[in-house]
Amino acid sequence: METELAPIHEEAEASPEEVKLDVVPEATKHLGVAETVAHLREGARERIAVTRKFRAAQLKAFERMMSRHESDFVTALAQDLGKSAVEARLTELSMVRNEVKLAQLYLTEWMGAQHQRMPIAFQPAVAKVEPQPLGLVLIVGPWNYPVNNLLIPLVSAIAAGNCAVIKPSENAPTVSALLERLVPQYLDHRAVAVVTGGADVAAELLEQKWDHIFFTGSERIGRKVYAAAAQQLTPVTLELGGKCPVVVVDGNWPAIARRIAFAKFTNAGQTCVAPDYVLAVGRAADELEKHLPRAIAEFYGKDPSSSKDFGRIVNESHVDRLAGYLADGDVVVGGTVDRTHRYVAPTILKNVDPASPVMQEEIFGPILPIIRVANVDEAIDFIGNRSDPLAAYLFSERPRLHAIFEDHVRAGSIGIGVAILQTGVTNLPFGGVGNSGTGNYHGKYGFDTFSQLRPTLAKTTMVDTLKPVYPPYGWAKSTMVKRAL
Missing domain, CATH: 3.40.309.10 (Aldehyde Dehydrogenase; Chain A, domain 2)
Known part of the structure; x- marks a missing residue:
């Protein structure tokens, strides 16, 4: 559904590109869970988040959001968890900014295809492994680090070219409300949406079809997420806890x-x-x-x-x-x-x-x-x-x-x-093992988590070097294949 976008920021220094990004899609503000997911699924089908230009623009907008509203995040974290300004910057905001900067710096390298050496028996041929976006992902954040543990996976998902729905924890209501207000102003509504609410909303989200689910929270809830994902064979990353x-x-x-x-x-x-x-x-x-x-x-x-x-x-x-x-x-x-x-x-x-x-x-x-x-x-x-x-x-x-x-x-x-x-x-993987979780993220590891490492093999048909492996298999072909393998 096409909607008219209303500008939010009218700062003189903003470039046309920035103004385009800093908008709120009025018609998407009050969509239900299923409608929001359908809206973003359409964006994923259209592959709007796949190009390097789009990813880079979203990461730049992400950086502006964190910079312009640092004091808002500090205030919200103090309200929800009593965090001091220094602790908020040290353990939450700086870590998100560092992830954004790292993704911007290495985006082209991370997106690049890795060409593989080919065995003689397969030549002439070209093989590569290229990261592809998974599609539409769900990121569910915790209340203890409601900025850090929700937005760092989002940075990885955006860098990897995905559309994403993020759900902040209802137990950090001030941060949740802030994200609900800010994210649509800076990130493209066709690619990223914030869904707020309690356990009923989380349950409804888990009933939807996703290409990946990223959950941070307790082992008890993690088991429920895993079980729900299994119903649709959705891959998951679980960042859980444990007695360290x-x-x-x-x-x-x-x-x-x-x-x-x-x-x-x-x-x-x-x-x-x-x-x-x-x-x-x-x-x-x-x-x-x-x-x-x-x-x-x-x-x-x-x-x-x-x-x-x-x-x-x-x-x-x-x-x-x-x-x-x-x-x-x-x-x-x-x-x-x-x-x-x-x-x-x-x-x-x-x-x-x-x-x-x-x-x-x-x-x-x-x-x-x-x-x-x-x-x-x-x-x-x-x-x-x-x-x-x-x-x-x-x-x-x-x-x-x-x-x-x-x-x-x-x-x-x-x-x-x-x-x-x-x-x-940022360049160390973060994740659990066994009951403390599965999968990891941060930096390139997060990019890979939200990517399919897709192999491609290409051969010309002008010279058919595969004749020795075609049936029928007589003595000569059997001997040749045996030696080649």
Whole structure:
């Protein structure tokens, strides 16, 4: 359906191309789920997002959206999750911008065909592998990083030439409303749409026909997404969670404590790759119980509830869930809960029973249990007897232990001497393994996730070199084929 597009931005410096992109399709604002998907399916059939020119223009518009509305995103993240401006820029906005810049820089190279060497028996012939867009994709984002984890996959989908529907989490309502307002202003309505709503909307979206589904969230919901996708044999990427372990052996104790505390308490512990529990080898437990409280005080002061740098829990039900874990060990520091203000203090627990609830479920909050183990072998066995984590971390200055840990621990990613920072490296793949997810993204890996790596083989018919493989197969042909193979 053709609609008249109304300009939104009238800035003097905007080029004609920019004005064309910064529009809102009035007739598509109030479409239902099925109508929105049909609208974008038509765009995918027309291959409007496939050309390099279109992809580059959309990425440029994406970059403008992130730049012009940085303060809006900061405000929305503060409203939904209590994130400070610095944390919002560090863990969300800068990561999206870096992905956009990387995609712009390497778009031509990523789109290029890779020519393959041909065996003599197939010559003369030309073979290549060329990335092709999948078509129409669905991207479902989480509430804990509602900008980062939704828009980075969208960057990859756009770079790969796809049309996309994105669904922000209803548990981050301010960010969701902001994306619903901004995305249509900057990205072509024939290629990208935002659909908001709760579980009923998500269920309706999953009933539609997609060429790929990208989901970030809990393992429980991930299983439902996987089951729904299986009904139509839709390929999926699942970025799930898991209990990410930290094994601590030796090193600079104040530095170790700071790095663990930063990784754990950023976003109030609501990070899928945050340390979920510590396995402390030997005297490491005593050192951590001494130095972690100091690191917390250094970051957030004596009263973290008054720190502008410590975030809030997303809603009251999650506060209640986290409060229930506090009885599963002895509190070293923290333990305070203020349900009204969605505050759970940065908390360290000791004397934790491995069979207690806090060790059975992903914590996803600012509570860190410490469990004592005799040696690294015991720690590796402890990890191996549980579901595969999204990340696993080791703090030790012994290279031999690094090699043992990397060889024997199965996880989506490994950190040695550091935690969570691997997610900020745009040219490293991010993804899980086993129960923590399937597939990966970031940079070229995201481009490939949203592409079909299609092979093409071309041979001239002017010289028919295939005669030896045509039947009937007598002795001479059989002997020739046998030697050739």
